[in-house]
Amino acid sequence: MLRNNIEFEESLQDARKVFYEGSLVEDVTQHPILGVAAKHASYLFKWQNEREYSDLLACDDVTHGRISSFYKIPRTPEDLKKRFELIYQTTRLGRGMFNIVKAIGSDAIFALMLVSRIVDAEYGTEYRKRVNDFYEAVVDRDLALAVAQTDVKGNRIKRPSEQVDKDMYLRIVERRDDGIIVSGAKAHTTQSIASNEIIVIPTRSMSEADKDYAVAFAIPPNTKGLTMISRPMKASENARNDPSLVIGNNNAENETLTIFDEVFVPWNRVFLAGEWKYAGLLASMFPTYHRFTAIAYRAAMGDLYLGLGKLIAEHNGTSETSNIRRNVVKLMTYKETLRLAGNGAADFAEKDGGSDICVPNRVYTNVGKLFANENYLDSVKNLVDIAGGLASTLPHSNDLNNPAERPLLLKYLSGAMPGKTEERIRLISTVREIISSYGALFTSAMIHAEGSIEASIIELYRSYDYGESKKLALFSSGVNDTL
């Protein structure tokens, strides 16, 4: 059953243990800063009940009736295209801010569906049924999900079992008749504070010595022993002093260091427990779905930067100059390359024979993700080059609202459209928000979130089919007579 935003926000009031800037947070929805992240997540629940957006965010399912479109299992390239559009459009509705709480969890569930079937076939386990039961509960109760994959990792060169402190990767510390006990910590868990369940999966491949680290499960965030330590949300803190900063005041996501101190997980919520050979498959299947999600939301961010760049160029009177035109086209290329990669990944999706689930094409997905990683900061450079120095030196909105200063600012900050100076100021102020209070988040997220640059390079290098290229090289070099 589809929930509304009020029901969703109430479901977060469950005594989960969250710290923000050194203080325990009683209720994330009422917290002045974390409340922005909770509210941002709640928009998905609001929009799915509104006539204007319900066709995008909800769909009919033969078993469950009306469900969230995020939870529709992709069975055809067309389903993947719709999923891309869903993530792209909800990010646009979020003013360029991704809304993760249904996307990331469904990415993980699809990966778990594929991998659990293979694990069951080898070990006679019942993980596929458990994953399915969990999926049914998520759909029926319309839950919000976070995914904790990235371990804190300690010394990056050493395997989990080689670490001096054995808790550097999350692990099973005890197996009981009724479930497992796990300890360790996951880093950068997006919107754990605004989720109803946290899905945990391994971050890497494992060897036999690492088998206690080959673990996957799902638990509610208020489970005993779970502590979430939030990052500071500078964009929302800054926006509290400036109502004109609409993104920071309305659209923000949160990340936590998510610590598991002897947390009990009942068996029916355990999806992998020691089958080390398959940790790597799960660790790579989830990012395949999640990087497809990434190129969709990053294309929408690109759309925002393109719109800002083009409008500011028009305000500045520079929109027809060759240098600014080049910047605008670079912004356009960033956005459209990601859309192309998404379409390619859907069109050339691979079908998992055993489960009839579509997997986005790995090459097009990772090529798109790598392009997004490597070109984001260039997009910011293009946008800032268009905007000029005001992107850093613009006065505060309080100055614009002060009658003593307002006429001066409207006169001296006007561009090529004197009657629309306030619009120019707001557009340039948004650029400043992106590069300043959102700067640290976006800079690091666009390089690392959904896997670092190297992660896509490794995936591409090892999964690419070089057959045709090698044949052509041998034919062209005269080694072979036929192609």
Ligand SMILES: Cc1cc2nc3c(=O)[nH]c(=O)nc-3n(C[C@H](O)[C@H](O)[C@H](O)COP(=O)(O)OP(=O)(O)OC[C@H]3O[C@@H](n4cnc5c(N)ncnc54)[C@H](O)[C@@H]3O)c2cc1C
């Ligand atoms: C905003 C944001 C949101 C995120 N959300 C989530 C989330 O919701 N859930 C989740 O699970 N994760 C999340 N992540 C984590 C993200 O996937 C990781 O940041 C990414 O995988 C990099 O891992 P790391 O941060 O530990 O960096 P590191 O692994 O320390 O990487 C730093 C650098 O070291 C290199 N490096 C690391 N190990 C080696 C090695 N053995 N050999 C050679 N080079 C190496 C990397 O390639 C990289 O260049 C998020 C990250 C960000 C920034």
